[in-house]
Amino acid sequence: MVSGSSIQSQPVEPVQAKLVNIDTGEEIFSLREAVTIGRSRENDLVLQNLPLASRHHARIYYYQGTYFIEDLGSTNGTFVNGFRIDRPVGLRPNDRLFIGGFVCEYRPAQNQVIEHRRASRQNNSFNTIR
Numbered sequence: 001m002v003s004g005s006s007i008q009s010q011p012v013e014p015v016q017a018k019l020v021n022i023d024t025g026e027e028i029f030s031l032r033e034a035v036t037i038g039r040s041r042e043n044d045l046v047l048q049n050l051p052l053a054s055r056h057h058a059r060i061y062y063y064q065g066t067y068f069i070e071d072l073g074s075t076n077g078t079f080v081n082g083f084r085i086d087r088p089v090g091l092r093p094n095d096r097l098f099i100g101g102f103v104c105e106y107r108p109a110q111n112q113v114i115e116h117r118r119a120s121r122q123n124n125s126f127n128t129i130r
Contacts, residue, residue, distance in 0.1 A: 017031040017067055020107050022104060032062075033061065034059065034061040035061070037060070038055050038056045043056065047100060050102055052101040054073075057072060067090070080098075092106075094107065
């Protein structure tokens with residue numbers, strides 16, 4: 001840090017993003033800073049009547065300009081574009097998520113896609129599966 005510097009980091013607001021039905025494109029859930037997914041009513045997105053989903057299955061969270069998904073030790077795993085993940089994975093527009101029988105697509109708002117891609121490239125310290 002430079003002495004006498006008055007530069008301070010500004011918090012990064014999450015881009016507007018959502019999970020959508022892959023067949024209809026209809027919004028299923030609007031994302032915010034952190035979202036938990038599973039069968040338990042304690043989750044933000046509750047997956048009812050899906051026996052392959054764990055009580056606390058996955059979490060999607062926003063970190064330094066990118067939404068990430070991580071499996072929370074579920075029995076049947078969390079998949080991004082058909083690949084089972086074992087660590088947090090940065091999400092890209094139109095990634096398909098498979099969570100205990102629940103299938104959806106990640107979509108940032110159209111006006112956020114370019115910014116989102118730029119932020120994803122800057123945060124390459126996390127492993128992503130493509």
